[in-house]
Amino acid sequence: MAEPSPRKLRRLHRLHHAHHALRHSWRHSLRLRLIVLFLVLAVALTLTFIGGMQRAMSLGWRDAARPLVVDYVDHLVADLGSPPQVDKAQALVQRLPITLRISGPQVNWVSNPAPHAERGWRRHASEGEGDSPLLQRDTADGHHIELGLNLGRGQYQPRRIGWFTLGALLLLTAGTYLVLRRLLRPLDDIRAGARRFGQGNFDQPIPLRGHNELAALAADVNTMAQGLHGMLDAKRALLLAISHELRSPLTRARLNTELLPDSGEAQPLREALTRDLALMRDLISDLLESERLGQGHSALHLEPTALPALVDEVLAQLDGASTIERQLPASMPLLRLDPSRLRLLVRNLLDNALRHSAQAARPPVISLQAAGLQWVLSVRDFGPGVPDEVLPHLAEPFYRPDAARERSSGGVGLGLYLCRLVAQAHGGQWQVRNAQPGLEVRITLPPGLEVGRAG
Structure with a gap:
């Protein structure tokens, strides 16, 4: 069997894409469903009306109009004379929108050489009760006369009326679509507003x-957004106030701890206090940093950065980094990044990977690779991982799985949260998944950050 040509494959791909887009629009577009509902309703009403009117007209024709037409046809045939006279037949055809066919021993004459136009009315008119067709007469002198409706005249063209009716229906449909689009425009505004509010x-x-x-719904959503905005501002102000107020007593406590003897029985107490004070200092710093990064891209200080060199710099300052496997490119473009925030991101990811790789068969891996116009930074450990239901909560502030709440695990649940804020502030995407074994965090930096090529 021959393989399809590239042109046919492209056509099939376009058809598949169009079918998928149509199915997606039908499932997610209320406007499209309302338009289709209107069309179905309009067609159903039209068919019902036409069927009812045809039934009513047929009953009226059978009961009332048919006897009148029979009498009128007899009168017309009588006016033609016996035998039928061609001049009277011509005058009759000129005066009325009819066709005539006369056949017999003395006169054979046809008013219209293309009598197909009259057959529809003659067949329709002959339906019903009676032994002889309605528009056919046999005269006493042996002539046969057939009458029909002449549809060739401009004022009697139902096909043209049908096209006008179809055009009017299309115009009505287009007008209805525009009205529905205008009526449903607030839904687009509400959806766009909800997205803005969700992004802060x-x-x-x-x-x-x-x-x-x-x-009214849009007004209620605005009121809800104002309440959420006020709550978030109050929370941010409270965290900043607490963090700033704690820095001064924390500094004094550290100074007082340094005055304790560094030998004898006081040495364990001094080391414990120093460790706890360092943890509090890091917590306050992380809180302040999270609130700054909550402002998004405006909080960044962008400059051309060699990302592989930045990763090597963090690895050189991290305890236990000698076991980490590196998969970094030898050369890549410089990217407009915030170096201090990227160091924070890489350090937190590597620290989290090392913390959960104590009993793993393989050390963590950090990789940096191109994905089209994007760059993907990935850190993976080969530890036990986490349950799937925990994954959506790992980057939430102060969240830690139940298995990681012991004191020895370290941290208060702000590390991955800060990493997500850094990635989002740079316009990047954040993804956490169970790599089986272990956990993998992927940061996808958006295109358009390149400013040059590092050596």
């Missing part, structure tokens, strides 16, 4: 259009 941007409220239920 409360500066632009949802515009209110009209005074209907959707406008």
